[in-house]
Amino acid sequence: MATPTELDDYLFDLRGYLVLEQALEPDLVDDLNTALDALPRLQPQAWFGNVQRVDNNPGDAGLELQNIVEGGSAFERLIDHPSWLGHVRRYCGEQDSYVEGLFIDECFATxxxxxxxxxxxxxxxxxxxxxxxxxxxxxxxxxQVNILMALTDIGVGDGGTLVVPGSHKSNLQHPCFEDYATWRTPMDTMPGVVEVHLRKGDALLFCDGLSHGASTRTNPGERRAVIYRYGPSWATTRYGYTYSEELLTRVTPQRKAILRPIPPRQPPTA
Ligand SMILES: O=C(O)CCC(=O)C(=O)O
Structure with a gap:
């Protein structure tokens, strides 16, 4: 398992994000893409098993498949992937406290x-x-710490994630924030943004408190990414999805502990 280095800690603290180069094995990237290809093209709000299509910012952000951890075994491998498990434990896992542990509160493909x-x-x-x-x-x-995994190369014109480095600690509102956020204007030209370019298989780790979004895709083709959001063990899923008993039974104890860190406590039945 990768351990966060002193430089990782320094840059994460300073900028609010890290790029984990080649975090995903090439065969895993292939399996994830194949699994996405195999899913039916759902209409908005439609379900396939325990995966639902819910597009964020409809029309702008593209197709989003929520609860994608239920989309096949390739997505299960991401739950405790060794390229970032040590990082999320350290950054948002309530280390050295009575509630130490992790939970995935949202996971989707975009x-x-x-x-x-x-x-x-x-x-x-x-x-x-x-x-x-x-x-x-x-x-x-x-x-909350997000892991955005690139399943395609994301370079110039591909709609890369935009971040305002250091904004996770900002005490002041960005003077142009409202213009870009409420007018639903792409933040491509917002002063201070940095576009993060990723190669297929790289992952962007960032604190959700960082100001972020994504630039306008101008290239043909599609940008594919998977985002898992990690937080403390006591969190709940953002949109109320529950991980299925089938999934919880199938996965390893370590994965189960991230999907359901606190098992339900109920009185005995009869
Ligand atoms: O799609 C992206 O690159 C950014 C996603 C994002 O803003 C988010 O997950 O909150």
Whole structure:
């Protein structure tokens, strides 16, 4: 398992994000793409098993498949992937506390085509506790850390993730934030943004409290990514999805502990 280095900690604290190069094995990238190809092209809000298509910012962000961990065994391999498990445990796993542990509160695949983008959101200024960045008494105590995995190369014109480095700690609102967020304008030209380019198999790790979004895709073809959001063991799923008993029974104890860190406690039946 990869252990966060001193440089990882420094850059994560400073910028709010890290690029984990070639985090996914090539065969896993292939399996994920094959699994996505095998899923039926769902209409918005339609379900396939325990996966639902719910497009964020309809029309802008592209096709999004929520609860994708239920989409096949390739997605199960991502739950505790050794390329980032050590990082998320350290940054948002309530280390050295009585509630130490992780939970995946949202996981989805995103397929974006020409013209698609994701408006800016989040940031340290008046941010939700759920996504907050915190470092205190020598420990990271973030509310949520996202792993965005590139299943296609994401370079110039491909609609890369845009971040405002350091904004996870910002005490002030970006002067142009409202213009870009509420007018649903792509944040491509927003002052201070950095576009993160990824090769297929790379992963972008970032604190959800960082101001972020994605640039407009101008190239043909599609940008494919999977996003798993990790947080503390006591969190709940963002949209109310529940992981199926079939999935919980099938996965390893370590994976189960991330999907259901706190088993339900009920009185005995008869
Ligand atoms: O699609 C992207 O690159 C950004 C996704 C995003 O903004 C989010 O997951 O909150």
């Amino acid at each position: 397929i974006r085509q020409h013209g698609g983008f994701f408006p800016v959101h989040s940031g340290g200024y008046r941010g939700a506790v759920r996504g907050q960045y915190r470092y205190d008494n020598g420990l990271f105590r973030c509310g």
